[in-house]
Amino acid sequence: MDHDHMHGGDMGGMASPPKSMNGAGGMMHRHKMMMHMTFFWSTNAEVLFSGWPGTSTKMYILSLVFVFALAILVEWLSSTHMIREGMNNVAAGMIQTVKHANRVGLAYMVMLAVMSFNAGVLLAALAGHTPGLFVFRSRVFKKKARPPSYQKTSDLPPMSC
Template sequence: MMMHMTFFWGHKTEVLFKGWPGSSTGMYAVALTFVFALAILVEVFSLLSVIKPGTNKAAAGFFQTGMYAVRSGLSYMVMLAVMSFNGGVFLAAVGGHAVGFALFGGRAKKSGGS
């Protein structure tokens, strides 16, 4: 398959893994849904704080480090998907980040007291 170096439109692309989603329109829709959900998950991990006041500082530090590593890995996966240069994948990633922020960003600000 030819590697594109500019944005293009169409369902015949490779996203994240060789041969995936293939040339099937249905699998392309699955790939877009996966990228969309992945972007929402990145926003969830970056906007919500689950550490309660009074938690052991060492345990909280290890937990935050683990969550940061997971969020970084998921963010890189979204970035690599966008690097397929497929317009649909790009829109799915941006839309996922926007929906994730809309659903979870407002709650994080309200509960944070900022």
């Protein structure tokens, strides 16, 4: 048995990427992309979509702004009041369902962006959630110091992370 074949040759015990035959009978290698499993600092990251932002520093900054905006939107959706007193239960339920789906979808996008393990993306997400909570959900900008105990502060239940 070939020892290098069994243990992946010079790839440190990892199996080599599979090879396949192309139409001309030649060998074609598939390129496997390795994902970071620890946080790293670099403008060369892949955030949310394959190949995005690429190697451009401007696109990396745009991806950070995008993650920042998504985090702020999550906080805004968590605090908005669209259901009014006396509203039809079906309409209120539909509004609540659509709001919840949007909030969870955006929150998952922020989570997936952070899972790129890029430290800049993590800081952008934190930087978005922080002023988002401060502006939309803290007591600083509320007209009343405290809502009555029977009054809800949002149409949606709190997110649990």
